[in-house]
Amino acid sequence: MTLDKNKYAELYESMLRIRRFEETAIDVFSAGKIPGFIHSYIGQEAIAAGVCAVLRPTDYITGTHRGHGHCLAKGMRMDRMMAELYGKRTGYNKGKGGSMHIADFSCGLLGCNGIVAGGIGLATGAAWGSQLQKNGRVVACFFGDGAMNRGSFHEAVNVASIWKLPIVYVVEANGWGISMPTSAAINLTDISERAKAYGIPGVSVNGYDVLAVYEAAETAVARARRGEGPTLLVCYATRIRPHDEGDPQTYRPKEDIEEAKRNDPLPRYRSFLLDNGILEEAEMKDIEERVEAEVEAALKFADESPYPAPEEALDDLFVEEVR
């Protein structure tokens, strides 16, 4: 697979934006500026970056509790995301969502979701709606391997298959459901085999390799857009960080973390770009400086933004308000 140079650069910038946003968010979380929880996507950036690079701006995605990568890869702004993490009024959700529930319907992100598998049903519904409206849109529905044991996964994938809905189910298989290894939760070595039970293609890719993800997503998205139905796209890449910041990971073998670090998708892709003469060092630096400036501006924006007035908690429940 050969891409044009801009696409290669875009993939690098996309992954780097996620990495730097999250490293920064973890720092300020540790400093006590962010309430709630942070579920870091560090180590898995190639998945969201690779899949979203295939999508059109009008396509839809759903994210997860580990969703900063989905938001950024779909084109959301860092400053309003960071403000949402802080609980500020200028955040995407006006401070009503926080890290796990960021949404930006204007850019096609139909919400990150704090319930494991919580986005699968509505993503499938968005695909059905798109099919009925014959608008050619495709949905990429992200969730983890842990979500594959929720009943909503089964019900939705089955319907998507029988109705040939334009959706790609992207499994971010990090091998863990908090402390439970997937090997103890699913009796399959390759979990993409589950696709067979639904009569749809199941594809496994190295989720540390952004180009492999991109290529597999391109095939799956094209199939969906042709009206041929869903694909179960399993991307294997474990998380480098704990389940959430503060999780002591007593359950996790050191080698598992070491392996994730060895496979870090960013240095791997950066070397690939340099070694193959796709981008010059100076071009990389330009991207890196741009991302750094974006992160700094986001932090400043979040720091300086006001909190919502407490009584704003009573707004936004209904379109037609109720006493």
Next chain:
Amino acid sequence: MREITFAQAINEALREEMRRDPRVITLGEDIAVLGGNFGVTKGLLEEFGPERVKDTPISEDAIIGLSLGAALVGLRPVAEIMFSSFLGCCMEELYNQVAAIRYMSGGQVSVPLVVRTANSLGRSGAAQHSARPEAWFVHTPGLKVVIPSTPYDAKGLLKTAIRSDDPVMFFEHALLYYGVKGLVPEEDYTIPFGVADVKREGGDVTIVAYSMMVKKALEAAEILAEDGIEAEVVDPRTLVPFDIDTVVASVKKTHRLIVASEECGRAGVCAEIAFRVMEEAFDYLDAPIERVAAADVPVPFSPPMEEFIMPKVEDLVEAARRLVG
């Protein structure tokens, strides 16, 4: 005006709204080819075709997820959950997704979706086909709850629900589908949410009742009238929003209140209504509020036992006599 059944009224509302707005679609188990387990959606498939009238697999969780997603991208789905007992199979989608998504996103989206379902106490359905779970949804911020008792109200309220940009839980009743007929105009009309209807006027005792209990309250009122007790029957018609003003106005007139529901009594809609009246009309009450509801047990199968746990006409009559006597 002609007389039609409750089931026909629902069918007409669906049909007319689907004609009016191509974004309205409907889905559920056995609703298309069969025309609905209760025959409520008969003829819709033939008129609107299989894209807009969709039979689904037995997947309640997916039915609600599909509806939510379709609503988020511009359609106006009406989902049928055959029995309200089966709402237990899709509570996650309703509770954590449908109800929350607008608020949680800071008001970015509206969720124009209706969930139609049937309460079914009194048909020997036993514990898994006899639910009256409306209180769960009254207790879930982000959902509107509609629960009509007559064909006229059913049609006008369902039209309002379908035109609403907020998610609506619409509770029908299996015994009302063909158990009541009523005058329904042929021309288009809607009924606003949050406006109670006084089904019978009276000066001695107020009975707040909805769904099947309105029928029972009107029967009780007839019996009470023979004793010279005039009961006023107030049907709120929607539980969220709730028309407390009409209830309070009635209590100010009668000074006595019975709250009636087929639900299990504990922590239910009756308790909420009683509290609201206590807040707004405590000084007007001449007696403690009476609650007429079902016993707090799963519904038993055998008719004598089911009859025993249900709120009945005579329970209302006795409560009224205690209050007035």
